[in-house]
Amino acid sequence: MSEKEERDNESDVSTPTLAAAEAAESDSKTTSESPKLPSSPVVKQKSNSKVDILLKPAGDAPIMKKKKWTVERSRKIAGVAEFIKKFIKMEPSESLFLYVNQSFAPSPDTEIGSIFDCFGSDGKLVLHYCRTQAWG
Amino acid sequence: MAEDREILKEIWEGKIPVCFELANEEIYTVEHPDPFFLLVPRLSYFPLVTDKVFKHMIKYVDPDNHSEMWLEYEGQPLRWHYPIGVLFDLYGHQSELPWKLTVHFQNFPEDELLHCPNKDAVESHFMSVLKEADALKHRGQAINSMQRKDHKTLWSGLMNDKFDQFWSVNKKLMENSGEEAFKYIPFRIYLTSKSSEHVVIQKLVKPSEDTGENVTLRHLLDVAVPDLSEKGELDKYHVVTQGIEPLLETPAVWMSEHLSYPDNFLHICLIPRVENES
Numbered sequence: 001m002s003e004k005e006e007r008d009n010e011s012d013v014s015t016p017t018l019a020a021a022e023a024a025e026s027d028s029k030t031t032s033e034s035p036k037l038p039s040s041p042v043v044k045q046k047s048n049s050k051v052d053i054l055l056k057p058a059g060d061a062p063i064m065k066k067k068k069w070t071v072e073r074s075r076k077i078a079g080v081a082e083f084i085k086k087f088i089k090m091e092p093s094e095s096l097f098l099y100v101n102q103s104f105a106p107s108p109d110t111e112i113g114s115i116f117d118c119f120g121s122d123g124k125l126v127l128h129y130c131r132t133q134a135w136g
Numbered sequence: 137m138a139e140d141r142e143i144l145k146e147i148w149e150g151k152i153p154v155c156f157e158l159a160n161e162e163i164y165t166v167e168h169p170d171p172f173f174l175l176v177p178r179l180s181y182f183p184l185v186t187d188k189v190f191k192h193m194i195k196y197v198d199p200d201n202h203s204e205m206w207l208e209y210e211g212q213p214l215r216w217h218y219p220i221g222v223l224f225d226l227y228g229h230q231s232e233l234p235w236k237l238t239v240h241f242q243n244f245p246e247d248e249l250l251h252c253p254n255k256d257a258v259e260s261h262f263m264s265v266l267k268e269a270d271a272l273k274h275r276g277q278a279i280n281s282m283q284r285k286d287h288k289t290l291w292s293g294l295m296n297d298k299f300d301q302f303w304s305v306n307k308k309l310m311e312n313s314g315e316e317a318f319k320y321i322p323f324r325i326y327l328t329s330k331s332s333e334h335v336v337i338q339k340l341v342k343p344s345e346d347t348g349e350n351v352t353l354r355h356l357l358d359v360a361v362p363d364l365s366e367k368g369e370l371d372k373y374h375v376v377t378q379g380i381e382p383l384l385e386t387p388a389v390w391m392s393e394h395l396s397y398p399d400n401f402l403h404i405c406l407i408p409r410v411e412n413e414s
Binding site for chain 1: 260
């Protein structure tokens, strides 16, 4: 399969969004502790306001069954890390590191959109997650 | 090169006079602390230069009710992970000197600031940004070919304000010829709105057009903030970096080589001009 086809297949409508997954979770649980991620006021309902990310484990971090997610460009690195921690059932107090290019860890307040613009390829951004500082 | 060195040295030596005052409502003792004055390097980070401020102020707060020290300017909490010069250009550009900052030990603004447990946190932040910059310039090859001791030299050069030590290694990251020519210009734009909130914008910009022409600061802004440049609204902003407003015709690559912060990024602030300002 060519890269183009693969890309097209991957961008089908079934790609789950982080927001939807979080909403589903907070429906099923009634605990008040689920961290509601404030969505940034600059988010506009535009088709290009979301990007695809691919989450890959590094070190001893557990694999996520679903790797590919759609996230709002204005979502912060910290928000994605929180989401992964819940998904792989880590304690909120444990730390999780996210890496781009398997080399650097953007600061938690970095917006996904700008990392995607600079380091995304083939229409998606690959992020490695790790429980210890893997690189650097 | 001699001329380059002069510019780099001038940038390195940029300092800001700061007056630190403890937040009134956090003063616990009968006696009030004197303000604390420091001349801080633009290129450094607050946690690297405020040990003395901490020691001076901590005596006046409730010993049983305080947490990490944080700084505020006119209601705006200051992010420690931005270089000091960026914070000043962003918020203090039109302030009188010394720059008056408020010191806090309570009510840490969790939503706005990252915690800074120690100087190691600053080091790992700094190294990460440096790696990102090299990923843009040299696909990471320059920084990856260095040894750990080179990384340490960069860091201690910055921390101890040693220009020659820092540049002995940094020159390899600034290599810009032949195979090692910059692929992209590492830059971040801080776009401030009237409400003083800002967004950070980062895009891919090559040093030169396909025609071989140098990309200028104006081109870079066209890519980074197309909405503003299309509407011709750029002249409603001060374009500030390192405390100066470079001509928009300045080649971006020259700026990258001479006006970057030690993290190898250009940090460019767009500050709205005040009405009636000439």
